[in-house]
Amino acid sequence: MTATDPVTSGGAGHVTDATPVLEAIGIGKSYGSHEVLRDVSMTVHSGEVVCIIGPSGAGKSTFLRTLNRLEEPDAGEVWVGGEPMGFELRDGVLHELTERRLSAQRARTAMVFQHFNLFPHLTVLGNIVEGPVRVQRRPAKEARAEAVEILERVGLGDKIDAYPGQLSGGQRQRVAIARAVAMKPLFLLFDEPTSALDPELVGEVLKVMGDLARDGMTMLVVTHEIQFAREVADRVVFMADGGIVEQGPVEQVLGAPREARTQQFLQRVLA
Amino acid sequence: MATARPTGTDGGDATRASSSGRDAGPGPTTGRDLLPQVRLKHWGRWISAAVIVVLLVALVYGASQGDISYRDIPYYLVSPIILQGLVGTIVLAVVAQVSAVIIGVVIALMRISKNPVAQAFAAGYTWLFRGLPVLLQILLWYNLALIFPRLQVGVPFTDVVFLDVSTNDIMTTFVAAFLGLALNESAYMAEIVRAGLKSVDRGQIEAAQSIGQTPLQRMARIVLPQAMRIIIPPTGNDFINMLKGTAMASVIGYLELIKAANNIASFNLQVMETLIAAAIWYMVIVSVASVGQFYLERSFDRQDRRPGGPPNARALRRKVAADLGRAPLVRSTP
Numbered sequence: 287m288t289a290t291d292p293v294t295s296g297g298a299g300h301v302t303d304a305t306p307v308l309e310a311i312g313i314g315k316s317y318g319s320h321e322v323l324r325d326v327s328m329t330v331h332s333g334e335v336v337c338i339i340g341p342s343g344a345g346k347s348t349f350l351r352t353l354n355r356l357e358e359p360d361a362g363e364v365w366v367g368g369e370p371m372g373f374e375l376r377d378g379v380l381h382e383l384t385e386r387r388l389s390a391q392r393a394r395t396a397m398v399f400q401h402f403n404l405f406p407h408l409t410v411l412g413n414i415v416e417g418p419v420r421v422q423r424r425p426a427k428e429a430r431a432e433a434v435e436i437l438e439r440v441g442l443g444d445k446i447d448a449y450p451g452q453l454s455g456g457q458r459q460r461v462a463i464a465r466a467v468a469m470k471p472l473f474l475l476f477d478e479p480t481s482a483l484d485p486e487l488v489g490e491v492l493k494v495m496g497d498l499a500r501d502g503m504t505m506l507v508v509t510h511e512i513q514f515a516r517e518v519a520d521r522v523v524f525m526a527d528g529g530i531v532e533q534g535p536v537e538q539v540l541g542a543p544r545e546a547r548t549q550q551f552l553q554r555v556l557a
Numbered sequence: 558m559a560t561a562r563p564t565g566t567d568g569g570d571a572t573r574a575s576s577s578g579r580d581a582g583p584g585p586t587t588g589r590d591l592l593p594q595v596r597l598k599h600w601g602r603w604i605s606a607a608v609i610v611v612l613l614v615a616l617v618y619g620a621s622q623g624d625i626s627y628r629d630i631p632y633y634l635v636s637p638i639i640l641q642g643l644v645g646t647i648v649l650a651v652v653a654q655v656s657a658v659i660i661g662v663v664i665a666l667m668r669i670s671k672n673p674v675a676q677a678f679a680a681g682y683t684w685l686f687r688g689l690p691v692l693l694q695i696l697l698w699y700n701l702a703l704i705f706p707r708l709q710v711g712v713p714f715t716d717v718v719f720l721d722v723s724t725n726d727i728m729t730t731f732v733a734a735f736l737g738l739a740l741n742e743s744a745y746m747a748e749i750v751r752a753g754l755k756s757v758d759r760g761q762i763e764a765a766q767s768i769g770q771t772p773l774q775r776m777a778r779i780v781l782p783q784a785m786r787i788i789i790p791p792t793g794n795d796f797i798n799m800l801k802g803t804a805m806a807s808v809i810g811y812l813e814l815i816k817a818a819n820n821i822a823s824f825n826l827q828v829m830e831t832l833i834a835a836a837i838w839y840m841v842i843v844s845v846a847s848v849g850q851f852y853l854e855r856s857f858d859r860q861d862r863r864p865g866g867p868p869n870a871r872a873l874r875r876k877v878a879a880d881l882g883r884a885p886l887v888r889s890t891p
Contacts, residue, residue: 356766389771389774397767401760403758405783475767
């Protein structure tokens, strides 16, 4: 419990290593008559790195976004650090929370987006301390010192006062990762973090993510980078058509997939 | 390189070419002297310029022959009643515009809310107050007493009354003009604010959600600062319109520039002299407002350093800088 100490990120002190930091149970989601997710369940323990792979349209991103409730699932429960996302458990019944209280739950998680979504009107430092200072109400001085430290870790110690518009795509995504890490979240969600990058910039972002994984950060990564999954992930989840087709250790899912769909997919992307 | 040259050239050609005085740069060496060029004389431009100048002189001469005493205008410019009217114009415009911005933000938020009743109300509000002429709205408010002699605030269908006043006591010329101008403008402001809010990328809100910001924080810290870039330029235009629109309040007798000019003219019949004094004041306050708008826009642009800055603002900045005869105010981005 180093990088993912939940005590500093919202007071879920009762969480032990035995309790999963994240548990999704029977998640379902439809847009109109189109079923995007069907009964998806997943458990993630502290320190685990899970990569979610699969063809486009499989529902990977939608599933990831239900975990911090950017997307409201139609069915199922998401438990984050022992709390039901978006709900309060009273007398065995889940009561929906206000947007305000949901925000407090989200502050224990963090997300890295495909298109970075940095705040263009704030400096790099401003982007990173926004959450810790405004949301978590940590002292500005302490948050700034930490932000500088994180920026140095992602190799951008000299860009503190730059604006996002002055950075390359790879640098922006590393700032976005720093912004997420600064929240001291229970886990980090990555939504195709390298898909919008020029090919020569992918490496610098994957390297930062690999470093985080080795530091013990709990991570869920939706990605098309099979090589990254092979090197960094503890577990690989293969999704297709709104459901989990196969999941397990890296060697098994990527090395010796059992399902025909997984085999097909891997043949296509690795060809 | 030498093979590309026509035969019979030597090193001396380059010297001769550059000595012709036209070819100083490292252009292609042709191997012969450049031919002289005669530039087009733009006779049309000279003629049209002369015509414009002659017409302007004639216009000024004609104006000087008019039956008007220009000497009195400076006196009217600073006469107490015109200055009172000037204050009346500025106060009405500022109060109406500020109220319109506040109401406009509320209406815009209702319009984009998930509450269908609020949405419909906002749409109806915009439809009504944007649809009616401002002058008509001012007259309707001013004559409200004809249908509601007394205004009461209380609980309907009971005898509980908190406030009970004569409508004519409340509905002064200022209040009527204020309501007419502010409510009409608020409908336009609602549309401007809505466009500004919609211009902010959906991903910005998601990023703010992902770090746990509450709806209020998201609006105040992330969405509004970015929407301001879109909102400010048209708001500045609207304020300039508002400054001139206050003239309509003269119809119900509110003391602004036009009414002040008419008041003086009704004594001494110097209608044009006093109206020109009013016109000069309008030009002054409109010019001041334009300069203020320029600096306001610039301060919001500064916060958003996309590479090269927002194109429109940048072009405007350069244009104004050129107009003022100064070096461009464009900052060098590190």
